[in-house]
Amino acid sequence: MIQVSGLTKVYRRGRRPALQDLGFEVRPGTVTALLGPEGAGKTVALRLMLELERGGGVTLFDGRTYRRLRRPEREVGVLLPDAHPRSGNPGRSARGHLRMLAAAVGVPARRADxxxxxxxxxxxxxxxxxxxxxxxxxxxxxxxxxxGDPSVLLLDGPTEGLSPSTVEWLHAFLRAFPAGGGSVLLTTRNPREAALLADRVVTLDQGRPVADQPVSEFRRTRLHREVAVRGPQMTRLADLLTAQGAQVRPEGGTGLAVAGLGRTEIGELAYRNGIMLHELADRVVEQPAPRPVRPLTGGTGSTPTVQLRRLSAITVGARHLGGPPLPAQVAEAPPTVELPPVPAPADDVPSAEAAPEEPAVAPQPRGTRAGQHPDLPVARSGLTAPAVELPPPSAPAGEVDHPAHSGAFAAPALLQPAPTLAPIPAPESEPEPAAVPPARPARRGSRVTAFLAPTAGPAPALPPAEPAPTSTPADPQPLTGPDHWNG
Structure with missing residues (x-):
């Protein structure tokens, strides 16, 4: 008996595993087939079972792993043609090759013959x-x-590349081997061969187990029998077959695929109606393998649920919150919560007559030095800036005259009369002049002595600069004369 559990093989991290979580059983006296296309992981599964490659999972042969078998060659027979394309030395005879292997296994030479x-x-x-x-x-x-007369056979693609006569002989041998109590595990890519040989079929697809079915269920779900019919009058025959309850599918211009009727009934129906047939044969059509379905689970492994709760209606004053009014039976069923009326929203602005007049508040001066006003020039050299008085507004507060509006616009409590600014007092003490560093001593008789000497008393105030008179620039005159010639 073979027990396989959780076989997994990943050749490179980050890529799809070659085999993922494969598990099945092979009971004594049965044939089990691993079915799948090329690259499905069939050979990898056999190599993991024989511990020829490292991977996850475990395989037990009568309760022990392959490496713990005392005489594995007498308990498990292995055929891996991909790993050993040639058997033995090409110059040795077949009899000599088998006798050499018999001596290594420990069986007599007549076993080879x-x-x-x-x-x-x-x-x-x-x-x-x-x-x-x-x-x-x-x-x-x-x-x-x-x-070694083993009780278990592991065969990887035993019929690939063989002639039809050899395939027929091998099929007969594999069907007869379990009769003595042995177990056979083989791999194949042909669903019809699996249905013909195996008692149980394990389907693989891209390294994942898709189905583990007995052969009866496998034939019902994966194999579909139909009759291929060809001839010159297929349109008329299709109408007759449809009237008999058969399922007809056209194939080309002169062919039909019929399901639901046997080959004998189709031939008799064509003969009675005078329809010539060129082909009438049974065949088996393969259905695609089912795809593995991954369960949708959350991060904690539990399926997310949605809870629906019935909310009670809430009435505020005379209004109902929640959109359109509810039906009478819905509005009266749940309890009603009474809340005080809601005041008017803040965006409703009262009229100009109802707005109370607020006292004018003088703008607070921003942080400046020595009480200076932030919008007026700073007095320098002890000069006091004249007071600036704004004329009284020509219109009352809240009204603005504009030729475009002709006094029709009124903004209540938005425009206030401009406050009268008080004169800025002069600073109490004159700022002390910055200390002048001592002059660098000059040599006696130097021409710059008088220039570097400090001046006594404060510097005289300079008169304000007058704007330069505006004049029209004269046309440029050509440069002539001795000065121009000398540069």
């Missing part, structure tokens, strides 16, 4: 291995796997 008879290679037993065909090499590898 019996297996050559069983795999139908006795007539070419003395031929060199280099002269063997692909089918003969496959049968010799099968004989080598049977040398």
């Amino acid at each position: 019996d297996l050559l008879e069983q795999v139908r290679l006795a007539s070419v037993a003395e031929h060199r291995l280099r002269a063997y065909s692909a089918g003969m090499t496959r049968r010799l590898a099968l004989a080598a796997a049977l040398l």
Whole structure:
């Protein structure tokens, strides 16, 4: 008995695993098939079972792993043609090759001769291995796997590349092997071969197990029988078959695929109506494998739920909050919560007559030095700035005359009369002049002595500069004369 649990193989981090969480059982006296396309992970599964590669999961052969078997060659027979494309030395004969392996396994030499008879290679037993065909090499590898008389066979694609006669013989051998209590696990890409050989089919798709079904359920869900019909009068025959309750699908211009009726009924119906047929054959159509469905779970592993709660109606004053009015039966069922009326919203501005007149508040001066006004020039050199008095407004507060509006606009409590600004008092004390650093001593008799000497008393105030008279610039005159010639 073979027990496989959680086989997983990842070749490179961040990529799709070659095999993910594969588990199944192979019971004694049965044939189990691993079905899947190329790259589905069938060979990887066999190599993990034999511990030829490192990965996750465990495989037990009668309760023990492969490495813990005392004589694994006598308990498990293995056929991996991809790992060993050629069996033995090409210059050695088939009989000599099997006898060498029998000595290594510990079985008598006559066991090799019996297996050559069983795999139908006795007539070419003395031929060199280099002269063997692909089918003969496959049968010799099968004989080598049977040398220790194992109870379990692991076969990777045993019928690939073989002739039809060799495939027929191998199918008969594999169906007869479990009769003695043995177990067979094989891989294949052909669903019809799996349905023909296996008692249980495990389907793989991109490294994930898709289905584990008995062969009866597998044939019902994955294989579909139909009849292929060809002839010159397919349109008339299709109408007759549809009237009989058959499912008809056209194939090209001269072919039909019929399901629901057997080949005999279709032939008799065509004969009674004088319809000529060129082809009438049964066939099996493969259905696509089901895709694995991933459960949608939250971060904590639990399925998210939505809770619906019935809210009570809330009435504020005489208004109902929540949009349109509710029906009578809905509004009266839940309890009503009475709240005080809501005052008028803040955006409703009262009229100009009702607005109370607020006293004018003089603007507070911003932080300046020595009480100076922020909008007037600063007095310098002890001069006092004259007081500025604004004329009284020509219109009462709250009204603005404009030729475009002709006094129709009124902004209540928005325009106030401009306050009268008081004169800015002069500073009490004159700021002391900054200390002048001592002059650098000059040599006696130097021309710059008088210039560097400090002046006594404060510097005289300069008169305000008068604006320069505006004059029209004269036309430029050409430069002539001795000064121009001398540069």
